[in-house]
Amino acid sequence: MQMHHLEQVAPQRDQSGPRQRDVIYVEAPYDGHHGKLARSIIDACLPGGFPVRRPSALCEVALSLIASTGVRQILIDEAGNLLNAGRSTQQQSLAFIKAITNRGVTISIASTMNLVNVLAADEQLQSRFTRVEIPQWAESQSFRSFLASIELELGLPQESGLSDQAIVRWLVSRGCCTTSRVLDVICNAKRIAEVIPPLLAAAKSGAMRPSP
Structure with missing residues (x-):
């Protein structure tokens, strides 16, 4: 969802140097270190290294x-990784995030409830975020409609039945x-579907080719 928002407001550019755009996207490092988070932000602002x-x-x-x-919004994915660090490093990461918001930059964090509880411990930091909870999908008409919209976006050469009841139940189960x-599942399936026919055709062609 964050990446979709990023593509809408700040499409990627094939160029190096500063990116004069409003929004950047980064992933929190697995070990939750604030220095690595800062490094990711630097790289997002200046592709090619600084x-x-x-x-x-x-x-x-x-x-x-x-x-x-000129960055005005930062999208931080996998922010729950910040909890993998020790308490001292966690506090430094939160202080870094607070310093960013102090400069008038909006931060959007994608994470789990655990990080929400950590943010709640800091009244100043908590007041700077609006919590938006995204529910999990279940077998429903809204899920089928969502899958149907994805199928339209994919532009498949023929109908895949992605929103059929059998597919919906398979995904949920x-x-x-x-x-x-x-x-992830749909995109991987699409890639496999695009690769297998050429491979089968090549294998068939090789099998039919006469031996020297």
Whole structure:
């Protein structure tokens, strides 16, 4: 969902140098280190790399680049990873996020309830976020409509029956109940469907080719 929003407001550019755009997207590092989060923000602002000699200066450099490149919104995915760090590093990460919002930049965080509880412990930080809970999909007409809209977006050469009851039940029974999981499964299936026919054709052609 965050990536869809990013594509709408800030399409990717095939160029290096500063990105003069309102929105950037980053993923929180798996170990939750604030320095790595800052590094991701720096790379999003300046594709191609920006040397920072002192790791301790990463957050400071990131804040400077956010201002100089005109960033107004940052989408942070996998923000629950911030909880993988120790308490001290968690506090530094939250302080870094607070410093970003102090500069008038909006932050959108995709995470789990665990991080929501951590943010709730800081009254100032909690007041800067509006909680939006995205429910999981279940077998319903709304889910079928969602799948039908995806099929239209994919532009398949023929109908796939993606919104059929059998497909809906298959997805739900296998835990594909979040939008990201559903999209992953569908996109992977589409890639496989595009690859297999050429492979079969090549294999058939090779089998029919006379031996030297």
